[in-house]
Amino acid sequence: MSPTPPGRIAIVTGAARGIGAAIAHALTEVGWRVAGVDRSWSGEDEACAIRETLDVTDYEAVANLVARLEAEGEIGLLVNNAGITRDAIAHKMDPADFRLVLEVNLVGPFNACRAVLPGMRARNAGKIVSLTSMNALRGAAGQANYAAAKAGLIGMTKSMALENAGKGITVNCIAPGYIETEMTRAIPSQLREAELARIPAGRVGTPEDIAGTVVFLASPAADFITGQVISVNGGQLMP
Ligand code: NDP
Numbered sequence: 001m002s003p004t005p006p007g008r009i010a011i012v013t014g015a016a017r018g019i020g021a022a023i024a025h026a027l028t029e030v031g032w033r034v035a036g037v038d039r040s041w042s043g044e045d046e047a048c049a050i051r052e053t054l055d056v057t058d059y060e061a062v063a064n065l066v067a068r069l070e071a072e073g074e075i076g077l078l079v080n081n082a083g084i085t086r087d088a089i090a091h092k093m094d095p096a097d098f099r100l101v102l103e104v105n106l107v108g109p110f111n112a113c114r115a116v117l118p119g120m121r122a123r124n125a126g127k128i129v130s131l132t133s134m135n136a137l138r139g140a141a142g143q144a145n146y147a148a149a150k151a152g153l154i155g156m157t158k159s160m161a162l163e164n165a166g167k168g169i170t171v172n173c174i175a176p177g178y179i180e181t182e183m184t185r186a187i188p189s190q191l192r193e194a195e196l197a198r199i200p201a202g203r204v205g206t207p208e209d210i211a212g213t214v215v216f217l218a219s220p221a222a223d224f225i226t227g228q229v230i231s232v233n234g235g236q237l238m239p
Helices: 018-029 059-072 095-123 134-138 144-167 189-197 207-218
Strands: 009-013 033-038 050-053 075-080 126-131 169-176 229-232
Touching: 009 018, 009 059, 009 095, 018 033, 018 075, 018 207, 033 059, 059 075, 059 095, 075 095, 075 207, 095 126, 095 144, 095 169, 126 144, 126 207, 134 144, 134 169, 134 229, 144 169, 169 207, 207 229
Parallel strands: 009 033, 009 075, 033 050, 075 126, 126 169, 169 229
Antiparallel strands: none
16 A cells, blocks of 8 residues: 555544544544544554544534644545434434534534535545444344434435545545444443344454555545545445
């Protein structure tokens, strides 16, 4: 794989922990200057060259960050990783939780794409990778809000891929299966065991499994891949 040109900036949202932190580590290792975005930081992780405290639902804050970073260097990569769950059966779901999950998981990535795309288009180069979910592809009881937001992200990705393919910009999604993080540790243990039994690979995924796929999609080896949803799930779902 060709090395990343030194100094190119990668924005990773939700980089303080879980999959986002693993992505920040992996990108730093292959030469990206990572600007991590999160709502809060624990102070322990040194993977990100730049740490920014903001909420991806705040378009002005995201646009200001992008403008500041572009004064320092070229943003070559955006990874839309920040996401939340607010699970409940649809007929009992608080409508505010439906809107919140769409706001963070779908409007947040739009905000970041909206902010970075003009610069990428001006340079005829750039890559965007967004974290969708296996549950966007198959549905999930208790996750009407989450599955809707993550399915929306796939439609947004394909549309932006079409709009920007002629400008040398690729836009793709990764659809993780069951990955061991705080998000999945919140699932009741009985459900977690049942989910594990359905994974042909016989294990849950690690944040590093996802990070490796991001590194590939961000590399020149993936220049001809756009508008795709790459499943990383140990064989659990084969659409
Ligand atoms: P975690 O909950 O472990 O980490 C998510 C990070 O995103 C947290 O640091 C969180 O901060 C941050 N974040 C949440 N909302 C915002 C916001 N509005 N603005 C900025 N940062 C925010 O999640 P995972 O690492 O497990 O998941 C990462 C991504 O992968 C998500 O998009 C998730 O939907 C997706 N995914 C995960 C799967 C899994 O099995 N774990 C499976 C499929 C998809 P805070 O601490 O403040 O909440």
